[in-house]
Amino acid sequence: MSVDPLSQLIAQKGVLLADGAMGTSLFAMGLEAGEAPELWNETAPDRISDLHRQFVAAGCDIILTNSFGGTRHRLKLHGADDRVFEINHRAAEIARQVADAAERTVIVAGSVGPTGELLEPLGALTFDETVDAFREQMEGLKAGGIDVAWIETMSSPDEIKAACTAAVAIGLPYVYTASFDTAGRTMMGVHPRDIHELSSDVAPGPVAVGANCGVGAADILSSLLDMSDAREGAAIVVKGNCGIPEFRGAQIHYSGTPPLMADYARLAIDAGATIIGGCCGTACEHLKAMRQAIDTHEKGERPTIETIVDRIGPLRNKPAGDDKTAPQRERRGRRRA
């Protein structure tokens, strides 16, 4: 089997720059709160290509399609669940065109976000239905020309596995990243060091795994330490938020500055990341600074949490604990079912 384009580019360049924020950047282009960004693939494709082009001009090696909420479960809210294939196909085409027009290799990654539903037994969605939903979305993305499925902002291990299964079923290489936003783990309790195991019974395995979004640049670097410690040599992604969201007047502003995000990129390299990008709030000015940092930084000593806090700022959450602490309470006898 031939090596996929993302793995090739990693082999060639070592560390790659992924892109910045899609959703929050579209606000700056006129998206209203509550509107579906994915519908802009049909109604305002020029603005989506513009944003992709700006990311490429800022130096990104990987651009993500505007398809984060592109499963039928998410599109249903906007009455577009009967156009899953078309919307995702269009999202991929728009990004593909921009990538093909670039003078260097730019990878088109098909963004796949969570369905927003709970899987059995907590919720009603079965594993097979979840695979189907992701497969439907990914078929559109594949037909539109993506290089790799980019499964992101995940919390549930089952949902990650379902998305990986869907990618494999249609022959797409894939990457998955989780959002570690709850006491250093995902909302569903996944510890960063366990990220590698989540697709262990899916073959072929992922091109890379990692973290995105979450709570802030310092926290995601702390998760990175756990992820890179758990498996030496793994290709790891960090795509952290550009600091913390704040309102300034009527506009949302993220607290991260270009120098801070450049330092985040350097620390990410030192902590073992292969693909570094930004999530919410990360704009081209930040990406340019990160590009320069990646191009000029020599991998240094592995940072400690103290170094990270010192250079990036305090952690918003406590780091993920060492064990899933057993209940501290004195337990009475457990009943048998």
Added chain:
Amino acid sequence: MSDDEIILADLSDDELVQQMHDDLYDGLKEEIEEATHILLDRGWAPYEVLTEALVEGMRIVGEDFRDGILFVPEVLLSANAMKAGMFILRPLLAETGAPKLGKMVIGTVKGDIHDIGKNLVGMMMEGAGFDVVDLGINNPVENYLAAIDEHQPDIVGMSALLTTTMPYMKVVIDTMKEKGIRDDFVVLVGGAPLNEEFGKAVGADAYCRDAAVAVETAKAYMKRRHNQAQTA
């Protein structure tokens, strides 16, 4: 005794209540239903069953959720077990005119379908003795206004899980301000991408980082409201 099966009906009242706390922690729905019936059969007032068994049990769950010992899957199972107990108690509570802490209208904002956290808050609030009106997902400002009008709550809760939907909270609060009703309600907001400063900036009374904090915050505001009402 850990390997012996516990017969709930053989336990003393105190032991049974302890056992219910454990069973809530473990999310054992049928056991909670059974124990709720046993306490009622023994002549417990529905309100006592609610507060001493269910609310206290969920308080423990809430603390361990807050402290990163339990995560959403476990807490959902606990909340479902609590709901099963509440289902038995609710009609009885209504009959006996048991005291209510207050009323909350809660919903996920427009454009957002995420309701896991919002549902948890709703269940924990109900478990803590609040009346909860759940508007579900994808709520435009009109839904909040209509519910406020119809239900006259004490508290309005909004949830968002996406950075693209959280700014809508400001739209709702600004509309409440325009209508001159903002200060008649306590507005609480929550969701993964939010933070305290964000809550303040959109004009909410408080940001609640999880369901346990939401319950504590709601209780604190209700206490303050009562005190204000008394001194007014």
